[in-house]
Amino acid sequence: MTTMDSLFCGRLKIIQKKKGYRFSVDAAILAQYIRLSASDIAVDLGTGCGIIPLILSLKTSPAHIFGIEIQKDLAGLASRNVRLNHLESMITIVHGDMKDFKSYLTPGTVDVVFSNPPYRKVLSGRINPEAERAVARHEIKACLLDIVTVAESLLKPSGRFVVIYPAERTVDLVLHMRTSRLEPKRLRFIHPKQCSGAILVVAEGTKHGNPGLSVEPPLVIYKPEGGYTDEARKMIAE
Incomplete structure (x- = not known):
């Protein structure tokens, strides 16, 4: 079972599973x-x-x-979303393990690598019984070090x-x-x-x-009385 969601005043349509992994506000902020x-x-490592x-x-x-997406069903869903929005000329979805990227991408040729990775260590917190959500939230298939290492290998010098x-x-x-020689240059707390x-x-x-790090003003998501702040609303554009 899937749902169809619209973002940005209907300019973007997203098919998601009704149960299983669904994107969150984190993705829109990133x-x-x-x-x-x-x-x-x-x-995108773990798309x-x-x-x-x-959104980009x-x-x-x-x-x-x-x-790049290791979960077959999610990779298929991502491909459907690309076709639904007629973006085949701009976006390619690859089903595979990011650690095997050399079979479809050349090291040192990428300008920007980004990721909204699994946050939780395998032994921290309750692992969701829904396998798709578990892999998306816990470091089951890839940990932070894997992601940073792959990013460094893919990027050109001065890539971000x-x-x-x-x-x-x-x-x-x-x-x-x-x-991993990816020098932190900007941080923003949410x-x-x-x-x-x-x-x-x-x-x-x-x-x-x-070396040289810029810590930017924080992003606040919700107003005290409820609802998104103006900045968060522009980012999320539901």
């Missing part, structure tokens, strides 16, 4: 943080239903975006890696990025409300970049 130019080749490449297609017209991750694991994220602690962080790193 998409707004990614900067692409017309000549860029980009790769799910293809939501981030689809409305913001800009990069040379091409590859969405953009990721959204739990704020409580910011130290792990920054450590793995720097160890807060559910003005008076709440950060729950997510968006980070951007540059391959072989020089």
Whole structure:
């Protein structure tokens, strides 16, 4: 069973499973943080239903975006979404393990790599009995180090890696990025409300970049009285 959802005043249509993995606000926030130019080749590691490449297609017209997804059903769904929105010339969905990327992508040729990866370690918290959701949320098929390592291999020198991750694991994220020669250059913390602690962080790193980190003003998602803040509403555009 699937549902059809519209975003951005109907400019984008998304087919999702009624039960199983469904994209969240994290994906929309990450998409707004990614900067692409017309000549860029980009790769989405763990594309799910293809939501981030689809949103990016409305913001800009990069040379091409590859969405890699290890789960067969989700990769098929992402391909359906690409066709539904007539974006076959801009987006290619690849069903496969990101760690085997050399069978379909050449190392050192990509301008931007981005990911909304599984957040939770396998032994932390309850693993969802729904297999599709479990793989999307827990590091069952790929861990943070895998994702950062693949990103570094794919990127050109000075290429950019953009990721959204739990704020409580910011130290792990920054450590793995720097160890993998993806120098952290921008951080922005995401807060559910003005008076709440950060729950997510968006980070951007540059391959072989020089040290120097910009911590940007926080993004607050909800107003005190309820509903999205103006900035969050523009990002999510439901």
